Amino acid sequence: MMKFLRPFSRHTTLIILVVWSVLPFAWAVQTSIKFTRDVAQRKPVLWGYETTSSAYNSFWLGDDEINMYNVLWFILAFVAAAAMIGLAGRWISKGGTNAVKQAVGTLLLAITSVALVRALWIWLSERDQFSLWESEGGFATTLGVIATIFFGILVPILFVVSSFVQRQSGWPYFCTVGVVLGIGLWWFPRVFEVEDEYWFFVNSIIVTVLTMLISISIGVLAGYALARYSGISGAVILIIALAFRALPRTAFVLPYYFAAQKLGILDSRLVIVMALVAVNQPFTIWMFRTFFMDVPKEMEEAAMMDGATRLEAFRKIIVPIMWPGIIATSLFTLLLAYNEYLFVRVLAPTNWTLPVAIVSLTGGESSRTVTEAAAASVSITLPIIIVIILFQKHLVKGLGAGAVKG
Amino acid sequence: MNRRTFWGFTLPSVGVMLVLMVFPLVTTLWFSLHRLKIDEIKDGGATWIGLDNYRELLSDEQFWAAFRFTLLFVAVTVPLHMIIGLGVSLLLDKVTKGRAIYMAALLLPFIVTPVVGTVIYKDLFERGGLIFWLYEVITDSPFAVTAGNVKWLIIIQSVWHVMPFSMITFFAGLQTLPAERSEAAAIDGANYWRNLWHVVLPHLRVLLLFVALISIMDAYRVYDSVFVFAGDRFTEAHTLQVYNVEQVLDPNIGRLGKGYAIAVLNIAGIFVVLIPFLYKSYKDQIAERT
Numbered sequence: 295m296m297k298f299l300r301p302f303s304r305h306t307t308l309i310i311l312v313v314w315s316v317l318p319f320a321w322a323v324q325t326s327i328k329f330t331r332d333v334a335q336r337k338p339v340l341w342g343y344e345t346t347s348s349a350y351n352s353f354w355l356g357d358d359e360i361n362m363y364n365v366l367w368f369i370l371a372f373v374a375a376a377a378m379i380g381l382a383g384r385w386i387s388k389g390g391t392n393a394v395k396q397a398v399g400t401l402l403l404a405i406t407s408v409a410l411v412r413a414l415w416i417w418l419s420e421r422d423q424f425s426l427w428e429s430e431g432g433f434a435t436t437l438g439v440i441a442t443i444f445f446g447i448l449v450p451i452l453f454v455v456s457s458f459v460q461r462q463s464g465w466p467y468f469c470t471v472g473v474v475l476g477i478g479l480w481w482f483p484r485v486f487e488v489e490d491e492y493w494f495f496v497n498s499i500i501v502t503v504l505t506m507l508i509s510i511s512i513g514v515l516a517g518y519a520l521a522r523y524s525g526i527s528g529a530v531i532l533i534i535a536l537a538f539r540a541l542p543r544t545a546f547v548l549p550y551y552f553a554a555q556k557l558g559i560l561d562s563r564l565v566i567v568m569a570l571v572a573v574n575q576p577f578t579i580w581m582f583r584t585f586f587m588d589v590p591k592e593m594e595e596a597a598m599m600d601g602a603t604r605l606e607a608f609r610k611i612i613v614p615i616m617w618p619g620i621i622a623t624s625l626f627t628l629l630l631a632y633n634e635y636l637f638v639r640v641l642a643p644t645n646w647t648l649p650v651a652i653v654s655l656t657g658g659e660s661s662r663t664v665t666e667a668a669a670a671s672v673s674i675t676l677p678i679i680i681v682i683i684l685f686q687k688h689l690v691k692g693l694g695a696g697a698v699k700g
Numbered sequence: 701m702n703r704r705t706f707w708g709f710t711l712p713s714v715g716v717m718l719v720l721m722v723f724p725l726v727t728t729l730w731f732s733l734h735r736l737k738i739d740e741i742k743d744g745g746a747t748w749i750g751l752d753n754y755r756e757l758l759s760d761e762q763f764w765a766a767f768r769f770t771l772l773f774v775a776v777t778v779p780l781h782m783i784i785g786l787g788v789s790l791l792l793d794k795v796t797k798g799r800a801i802y803m804a805a806l807l808l809p810f811i812v813t814p815v816v817g818t819v820i821y822k823d824l825f826e827r828g829g830l831i832f833w834l835y836e837v838i839t840d841s842p843f844a845v846t847a848g849n850v851k852w853l854i855i856i857q858s859v860w861h862v863m864p865f866s867m868i869t870f871f872a873g874l875q876t877l878p879a880e881r882s883e884a885a886a887i888d889g890a891n892y893w894r895n896l897w898h899v900v901l902p903h904l905r906v907l908l909l910f911v912a913l914i915s916i917m918d919a920y921r922v923y924d925s926v927f928v929f930a931g932d933r934f935t936e937a938h939t940l941q942v943y944n945v946e947q948v949l950d951p952n953i954g955r956l957g958k959g960y961a962i963a964v965l966n967i968a969g970i971f972v973v974l975i976p977f978l979y980k981s982y983k984d985q986i987a988e989r990t
Contacts, residue, residue, distance in 0.1 A: 304791050305798075311788060312805040314860070319808065321830050322820040333828040336836070442719075446712045512712040519709030522701040529985035531714060533978055538721050540974050542921040544944045545963040549724030551948070552731070552956060555741045572720030575713055604705050633813040635924045636941075640949065649815040653928055656819050664828050671816045682811055686804065689811075690868065 319675070326350065326668035333664055349669035353655075356487040365486060372478030376471045383467025402466035409473040413480070451511040457609035458617075491651050491670070498632060498647040501563055505570045505631040506624050509578050512571075514620060517582020518608060522591070532583070535576035546573055547640045554641060561645045569637050574630055578623060581692070585619030586612075622692030625685055632678065648674050725967075732960035739954060746957070753961035763962070765936055766943040773855060773926075773939060774919045781859045782911060785866030786904075790896075792867070793874045803868075810864035818928040821857045850934045854926055861925065862918070866911045873907040874900070913977050920970055940966055 325333055327345045332338075347362040355365070386398055458465065479499070483492060520528050550569050554560040593615070594607035602610070613620075635649045642650070652670045682689060732753055734746040757763050788806065792799060809817055824831045825845055835843040845853065877900065885895045901908070923941040930937040938946065944966065948959035 304795055308788070308791055308795065308802050312802060315806050315809050315864075317830070318817070318820040318824055318860075319812075321824060325823070325828065338828065338830070338833050442715075446715050450712045512716060516710040516713030519701065519706045523703075523706040524701075524989050525703060525706065526986075526989070527703075528706065529982065529989065531710065532985060533982050535717065536981055537974060537978055538717065540917040540970060540977075541725075542941060542944075542963065542966040542970060543923065544921075544941055544959070545728055545967055546721065546724050547945075548948060548956065548959050548963055549727045550720075551738075552727065552741060553724075555738070568720060572716055575717050575721075579713055604701065629811065633815070635813075635815045635927075636945070640945065649813050649924075652819060653815055656822070656928070664823060664826070667819060667823065671820050674816050675812050678811060678813070679808075682807075689807075690803070 322668040322671045325665055326672050328665060330663050330665050349665040350673065353491055353666050353670045353673065354489055356489050360486055368482065368485060372474060376474040379474060380467055380471045399466045402470045406466070406469040406473050409476065413476065447508055447512065450515055451507055454511040454514055454613065457613045494646045494648050494651045497563060497645060501566050501647055502628055502631040504567045505574065506627045508567065509571045509574045509627055510620060510624050513575060513578030514582050516579045518586050518612065520579060520583045521586035532580070535579055539576040543573065543636055547637055551640050561642050565641050566638055569641060570631050570634060574627055578627065581623045581626070582619065585616060589615060618688060621685060622688045625689050626692060628681065728960045728963050731957055732964045734957045736957040737954050738948060738956050753958050757961055757965065762943065766938050766940045769851060769937060770920060770939045773922065774916055776855050777858045777862065777919050778912060778915045781863045782866050782915065784859065785863050786870050788867045789870035789874055792871055806867060807864045809861050814861060814924040815928055817861055818857060818925040821860065822929055825853065847934055847936055850930060850937045854929045854937060857925055857929065858922065862915065866915070869907055869911050870904060873904045877903045913973065916973050917970060
């Protein structure tokens with residue numbers, strides 16, 4: 295074996311590569327906590343410099359006087375509350391008597407539904423005009439859109455979510471964790487004065503969650519059928535999907551732009567979510583199909599012997615086993631939706647998500663500074679890193695599974 | 701599974717793809733034969749002009765410049781990141797201590813928002829950045845991003861961003877290589893490189909092909925990093941996608957019809973690579989079913 299491949303050199307090489315990978319982030323972090331005058335010096339001050347949170351402050355908050363420690367406490371309080379509920383939920387679902395479980399589960403379910411209804415109500419009442427309705431021929435189009443959304447999308451979502459709810463005892467806690475964080479997001483701008491970027495962050499979250507929910511729900515059904523059906527049409531669908539995955543994005547985004555402009559729904563989250571679900575669908579069904587191929591047919595055949603229909607077998611046997619695969623695919627969808635730039639830039643001239651916001655910061659005419667761009671980069675990356683750390687196992691597995699078999 | 705159940709299960713997904721993918725492609729093809737400005741969409745101002753958009757494009761110097769840069773980009777980034785990725789995965793395969801940490805750190809550029817990755821990379825080369833400063837210390841003159849070097853900066857950034865993908869894929873492939881094969885080769889007197897060439901690479905052959913095809917397609921349609929790096933300042937470093945979007949969104953141009961025509965040519969270009977790939981996958985699918 296060559297000398298440089300000896301263990302010590304292996305580690306040295308890997309460390310050099312790690313430095314190469316991580317260096318831009320490390321540099322952005324240290325730039326984001328410096329004063330602009332230190333950054334602009336001819337020679338950078340590498341240590342012993344004064345730190346400041348003003349870059350973060352001016353990216354997120356409207357008022358420079360806000361004490362960033364208060365903001366930090368606010369965030370920590372909500373994250374801690376969510377984590378406590380999650381842990382309590384895990385503890386109750388592991389130990390505890392059935393009566394306690396049911397009582398707590400019902401209570402959490404009640405809180406979740408009230409919060410969701412309230413959120414939906416706020417969202418609807420803040421949208422003062424549904425512009426699709428008012429455009430020419432809008433009535434028929436609107437009815438068509440609503441019917442399609444209801445039967446094509448809502449029913450699959452309810453189906454998949456309910457099959458999850460039946461089998462996983464921990465779900466009320468997941469919901470509650472979500473609700474606590476949601477309340478935090480909703481409360482924050484009422485406590486601190488926020489910049490537009492905060493609302494772009496909220497947009498990012500809404501778009502990501504909706505895209506994940508819709509594309510996973512309809513994708514898991516199709517992926518299952520494609521793994522089990524042996525007819526030729528299955529092969530044709532898969533090949534066409536593969537071709538779609540490879541096509542340049544502009545071939546889709548320009549027609550969406552045209553249609554959205556025509557229908558007057560440009561700049562709405564709806565059109566971004568629809569576009570992202572569509573372009574993500576080929577990838578989703580291929581990935582689910584790969585996972586389902588590993589699940590032996592006998593599993594649901596045994597259930598169907600006992601008189602269950604295919605749908606029941608899928609719901610009661612397959613979805614619970616598939617849970618790791620669903621998480622892995624959801625992670626990729628999450629990354630795709632949260633990271634998307636081109637679609638949002640074209641389809642949302644003002645109602646951006648975070649990636650578009652940061653690019654506008656670094657554009658030529660912007661008066662904002664290098665430190666602020668660095669602070670923005672760090673704050674956009676943090677949520678992703680947290681999610682990835684929580685689910686790293688699934689991500690690596692998904693990358694491996696998708697590739698080795700695809 | 702019978703046919704009716706199959707269509708019942710796939711209908712939502714196929715419906716979404718039909719309405720939101722097939723239909724847009726048809727409109728793309730149709731309106732690429734029209735003159736259509738973005739500010740006239742609402743009035744329905746499309747006029748039939750036949751193949752004029754295409755004729756104009758084929759004699760458009762900017763289009764060909766974008767095409768050439770796209771080809772250069774694909775030709776350099778794809779082999780480069782695959783070679784580095786393969787090397788790193790071989791190293792990771794040999795290392796056991798701290799593998800998870802190396803892996804997490806090396807995956808970071810792939811997971812981060814591409815736009816953010818580009819912004820922080822670009823800031824290294826600007827005032828206050830690490831490379832800007834090092835360059836000044838070494839050569840005593842400030843570093844400037846120019847039309848000459850911006851293309852190479854984009855390429856380096858892209859390799860940095862995509863390398864983890866090939867690394868993790870090859871690593872997953874290496875995990876499935878039975879240890880006995882390398883051991884047998886070692887007993888037969890094969891050194892490291894002969895083992896790599898005759899045992900490891902043949903095992904990875906399918907994956908190498910897969911990663912190459914996926915990367916070619918993804919590199920061909922690169923948008924985010926190029927747009928952020930080049931912006932309006934370096935139009936000569938625009939790839940086909942960036943050129944395509946700018947022809948539509950730039951308020952001074954705003955030509956949707958021409959944009960559609962570029963998209964059609966892009967699709968035609970990618971199909972050159974795509975058709976053998978699709979053909980092979982189709983045969984695999986048929987083989988699986990019989």
